[in-house]
Every structure is written in structure tokens, then in C-alpha cells.
Amino acid sequence: MTPSPRLGPGVAAGVTESMIHDLVHSFYAEVRMDPLLGPIFDRAIGRAWDEHLNKLCDFWSSVLLLSGRFKGTPMAVHVGIPDIGAPHFQRWLDIYERVALEVCPPHAAALFVGKSRMIARSLQLGIAVQRREPPGSDFPNA
Template sequence: MTEPLPPRPVPQSTVDLSRLTDLVHGFYADVRRDALLGPVFDAALHGRWEAHLERMVDFWSTVALGSQRYRANVLQRHGSLEGVTPAHFAAWVGLWQRHTEQRFTPEVAQPLQQAAHGVARALFKRCFGHAPPFDAEREDSD
């Protein structure tokens, strides 16, 4: 006998710190389990996942709520990414999109997705010297 699937969360039409925290923790739980992303994050964080999660909640609360809790330079914080390929960026953006779409209505999810694309685009350009392919795909679908 198969277990019933847990109910899908009802997409929320507002964002607050609690919902952002749930989003960040759920997203990074999947990042850790992801065969492509997990090893890169594990190598970069050296077991400091809790501190990373706190920083990411601060970052996203700054982006979405204007809290100004995050004051670091994103590009500097990610300056020494080792073993990262274009596929990592596409996987990260795709996973973020899935999580935001599951948890929020389009009016809330889309600005979060646009912010994630901006971060990914800047880091990708820094790593590879050109715009990411997922940017072209996004422009085609807009």
C-alpha cells in the first residue's frame, strides 16, 4: 500500500519573514540532497550550513522585505567557487523557481525569481565571462 502524498502548500499571496525562512530552509534542504548542487555547497560550506541558512534568510529578507539585514557583497562572498559549471547555475535557478512557485502566488514568486536570476547572472558572468544561457531562455519565455 502506498502512502498518500502530503498536501501541497497553498500558494501564499504575501511574503513575511516566517514564509521566507521556510522558503530558504526548504530550498537549501533540496540543494543539499541534489546530486549536482549538494557536493559543491558541501565543499564550500565545510559543514557551516546553519550559518549559511541564517545569512540566506537575511539576504532574502533584505531583497523581499527591505529589512537591510544582509550587508555583505554577494559577488565577493562567492569569489572562490570551485568546480562550478554552467549546469550548476541552471540547476540552482530551476530549483529556486520550483520552490517559489510552490509556495507563493505568481505576484510574489516572480520578483523572488527575478532577484535570483540577477544574482545568478552576475555570478555566472564573473565565473565565465559571458551571460548565462538560462538568461536567453528566460527572455524567450517573457
């Protein structure tokens, strides 16, 4: 008997690769125009936006569909950006939630938003530890 493949949490919510693509591309189009986040992303990504968007599609596919496509170290990347903090994570989450609700059906949007909050909290905690800062109460809504 062959074991059945593990299904990611996104399958039950109706998440598809196409939906992930639409969300990632719509979200980062807004991030790039945002006066708080845009300059930070532009400095970090430069001209490699196509590569970044592909990597983020792979990331969300791996998180929600268990595709295993993502290969990367998000914590190390974010720790290496000295000028990000709680206000940036909160703005990122605010935009992400709005775009997810615009692009995805409600159940899928809720899944994307819930995962994004957990990821933001984890990244912010990891950054605080690396910077030897006490983790404050200014975490984004998690």
C-alpha cells in the same frame, strides 16, 4: 513631516519574513540532496549550514523587504568556488523556481524567481570576468 519608510518590492507581493524562512530552508534542503549541487555546497559550507541559512534569510529579507540585515559579499564568495559554472546556476534556478512556486503565493513566487534570475546572471557574469573568460551565451534563463 517625517518621510515614509521605503518599502521593498516584496511588501506589495505579500512577502513576509516567515515566507522567506520557509523558502530558504525548503530550497536548501533540496539543494543539499541534489547530486550536482549538493557536493559543491557541502564543500563550501561544511558544517556551517545553520549560519548559511540565516545569512540567506537575511539576504532575501534585504533584497525583497529592504531590511538591510544582510552583510556579506556574495560575488567574492562565489568567485572563490572554482568548480561552479553555467550548469550549476541553471540547476540552482530550476530548483529555486519549483520550490518558490510550491512555498509562495504566485505573485510572491514570481518576484523571488525574477530576482533569483537577475542575481544568477550577475554572479555568473562576475565569475566570468574574474576568471578572464568571455561571457558566453550559456547564462541561465534570465
